[in-house]
Amino acid sequence: MLHDPAQLDLMFQALADPARRQMVDRLSRGPASVSQLAEPLAMSLSAVIQHLNLLEASGLVRTQKVGRVRTCQIEPKALRAAEHWINERRLSWERRLDRLGDFLAEK
Amino acid sequence: MLHDPAQLDLMFQALADPARRQMVDRLSRGPASVSQLAEPLAMSLSAVIQHLNLLEASGLVRTQKVGRVRTCQIEPKALRAAEHWINERRLSWERRLDRLGDFLAEK
DNA sequence: GCAATAGTTAAGTAGATGCTTCAGTGTTTC
């Protein structure tokens, strides 16, 4: 579910925008309402909500509404999936380098 | 240098595109020329070069030209920087959850 | 030196993206 390519696509796309990364950064320090998320950003509430919806669609952020307040929080599993994708590629490359080193050392 | 926000921005933006992630994936298995990179992709060589230039500008890929062939390889340090950004946020969140758990357990 | 190869650049274009404003809806407070 989390490793399907479409979801990864949404996640990386979500992380590509500085405002959205700033929102994730804020949420990494604890839950926040929409207006709290919006406060440090130099754009309209409406724009923030559009970013937030994208973050939620990507799975990186989960939100729930109580009364008139929508509270947002990070979904660590999704962050881990993105992290994992990068990590696998990097390790694959580094292992290759190691094997190459071993091969060269054998002479 | 690798942690400056502008570079991170370029990296995440570069990773946001499926074709570019496919290129990174291919390169994680070893160096490749431009045409080798292009081969599995359903687009013109020209388009691939544009993606490649973006990947190079982001620091994720390093290339060097020998004769008429440009050989590309992954820059693991850059991958690590992106990985690290995500990891820090996730850990920050998870540590917060732990503290909260401890606090609740204390009653 | 001529042809094939490997890559590059520029210009153009359709569609995606990141906003804005404005007109709402539902909730709480007095």
Place this chain on the structure above:
DNA sequence: GAAACACTGAAGCATCTACTTAACTATTGC
């Protein structure tokens, strides 16, 4: 029940992105 609050949705718009094609440069092999 009226006003303030927290958020939402739709429409419009400027810009950016991911391509395309076509014309081009630099190497290599014969």
